[in-house]
Amino acid sequence: MHTLSKFVIIALAGALITPRIIFGMDQEAMRARILAAIEENERDRLRADAERERLRLNNKLCEAALRGHRDWIRPLIEQGADINGPCPRIYNGPPLLAAAWYGHADTVAELLAAGAQVDASNSRGETSLHYAASAGHEAVVDRLLAAGADARAADRNSDTPLHRAATGGHDVVIQRLIMAGADARATDRDGKTPLHLAALFSSGNREATVQALLQAGAEVNAPDKRKDSPLHIAAYRGNYQAVAPLLEAGANPLARNNEGEIPLELALASEQYTQRRGPQRPHEYAQTIELLQGAMTTQQTWGTPSYEAEPWRYTDEPHTIGRW
Numbered sequence: 611m612h613t614l615s616k617f618v619i620i621a622l623a624g625a626l627i628t629p630r631i632i633f634g635m636d637q638e639a640m641r642a643r644i645l646a647a648i649e650e651n652e653r654d655r656l657r658a659d660a661e662r663e664r665l666r667l668n669n670k671l672c673e674a675a676l677r678g679h680r681d682w683i684r685p686l687i688e689q690g691a692d693i694n695g696p697c698p699r700i701y702n703g704p705p706l707l708a709a710a711w712y713g714h715a716d717t718v719a720e721l722l723a724a725g726a727q728v729d730a731s732n733s734r735g736e737t738s739l740h741y742a743a744s745a746g747h748e749a750v751v752d753r754l755l756a757a758g759a760d761a762r763a764a765d766r767n768s769d770t771p772l773h774r775a776a777t778g779g780h781d782v783v784i785q786r787l788i789m790a791g792a793d794a795r796a797t798d799r800d801g802k803t804p805l806h807l808a809a810l811f812s813s814g815n816r817e818a819t820v821q822a823l824l825q826a827g828a829e830v831n832a833p834d835k836r837k838d839s840p841l842h843i844a845a846y847r848g849n850y851q852a853v854a855p856l857l858e859a860g861a862n863p864l865a866r867n868n869e870g871e872i873p874l875e876l877a878l879a880s881e882q883y884t885q886r887r888g889p890q891r892p893h894e895y896a897q898t899i900e901l902l903q904g905a906m907t908t909q910q911t912w913g914t915p916s917y918e919a920e921p922w923r924y925t926d927e928p929h930t931i932g933r934w
Contacts (some may be wrong), residue, residue, distance in 0.1 A: 654842035664690060667780040672697035675721065678714035683724055693726050700741075703732030705871040710738035715749035728757045735765035743771035743787065747781035751787070761790035768798040776804035779810055780820045784826075794826040801834035809844035816851035830859045837867040845873035846880050863905040874902040 627650065644810050671691040674682035676699070687693055696702035700711060706726040709717040718738070724730060731737050739759040742750040751771075763828040764770050772792040775783040784804075788794065797803055805828040808819045820840075824830060831839050844852035853873075857863065881895040 612776045621787065625738055626705040637789040649758045667691035668695040668697075670694070671705050672708055675708040675711060675714070675717055678709065678712060678717045680720045683717065683720045687724055693721065693724055693913060696732075701732040701734050701736070703736065703738075704730045706730060706738045707732055707736070707741050710747065710750050710754065711741040711745060713742075713745060713747040713750055715747070718750050718753050722753065722757045728754060729758045729763060731763075731765070731856040735767075737763050737765075737771075737918060739763060739771045740765060740769070740774055743776060743780065743783050744774040746775070746778050746783055746784050748780075748786070749769050751783050755790045759790075761787050762796065763789075764796070767790060768796075770796050770804075772796065772800075772804045773798055773807055776819060776823060779808070780812065781818045781822055783817065784819065784822045788822070788826040790824075794823050794828040795832070797834070798800065801827060803832050803834075803838075803840075805830070805832065805840045806834055806838070806843055809840040809849055809856065810847060811849075816849060817855050820852050820855040824855065824859050829893070830856060831860045831865060833867075836869075836879070837865075839865050839867075839873075841865070841873045842867055842876055843872070845877040845898055848877065848880065848884075848898045850894055850901060853901045855900050857901060863902055874899065879904055 626794065667686055667689055668691050669682070671686045671693070672695075673679075673768070674686060675697070694704045694706075697705055699709050700707050704726060704771065706718065706721045706728070707730075709721060729737050729739075737759065739754050739761065740763070742754060761772070762770055767842065770792060772784065772787045774798070775787060794805070795803055803823075805820065805823045808816060808823055831841075833839055841853065841856045841863065843849075844856060863874065866872055877895060877898050881899065884895070
């Protein structure tokens with residue numbers, strides 16, 4: 611029995627055996643006041659018990675989604691679990707995000723059939739489509755899009771599912787998103803398009819990823835907020851698989867960013883910095899530099915380059931290291 615209940619019952623007993631007026635109340639008024647307090651305390655207890663049970667069921671539903679236990683979904687919802695309730699492990703997103711992140715396509719289908727909101731987001735503004743695109747789960751992406759998921763949804767950093775798919779180099783997912791209306795020119799909070807992110811990372815077949823985005827209408831020379839083009843980023847990272855298709859699509863090898871740097875300068879400086887730390891991907895930087903130097907022999911396409919009047923600028927530690 612709760613402590614408050616004990617005190618109330620003791621007080622009630624005292625009131626029943628004391629015929630005089632207490633605090634200006636007669637016996638009947640005091641009895642009514644005490645009974646009301648008992649009822650309110652009981653209601654609070656029941657509400658607390660119900661909330662604990664709701665949280666328990668919600669946590670079970672989140673666990674079922676994470677583990678792909680499709681058969682648990684309906685029974686838990688029938689017992690009172692909130693199909694769109696928060697799951698702490700995925701930034702308070704609903705169970706659908708958990709199932710999407712782990713690639714459980716059948717569980718995603720079951721949650722959608724049971725009424726899950728396809729574009730519900732977590733505290734970071736990420737939807738299930740963001741999660742599925744990040745991980746490259748093609749079957750999950752297909753189910754979400756078929757259910758009407760927004761291919762242009764932006765999280766709090768203005769990242770779209772296409773940004774996530776480009777980051778991971780998931781070419782098939784990129785194609786699915788483009789067909790569903792994703793914008794290849796969308797920018798995140800740093801002004802980066804999906805093409806910038808495809809140039810930034812080297813996992814997967816980056817040449818295919820870059821070509822897919824270019825075919826979808828990505829701007830090959832689009833500058834971000836630092837005036838870095840996708841070619842600047844690919845050169846800096848020694849990502850020759852991205853450099854080649856960018857140049858073929860007309861990327862400007864003489865474009866300068868806010869620091870006045872052209873892509874070749876970034877590649878040379880980054881190569882020196884990484885080599886001082888030990889041999890790291892030397893062939894990738896060598897191929898990147900060769901591609902950029904070859905592109906600059908066709909400089910008449912871009913006009914007279916100003917770099918000829920300037921020595922290459924090397925520093926002990928390029929200011930660009932760690933910017934992306």
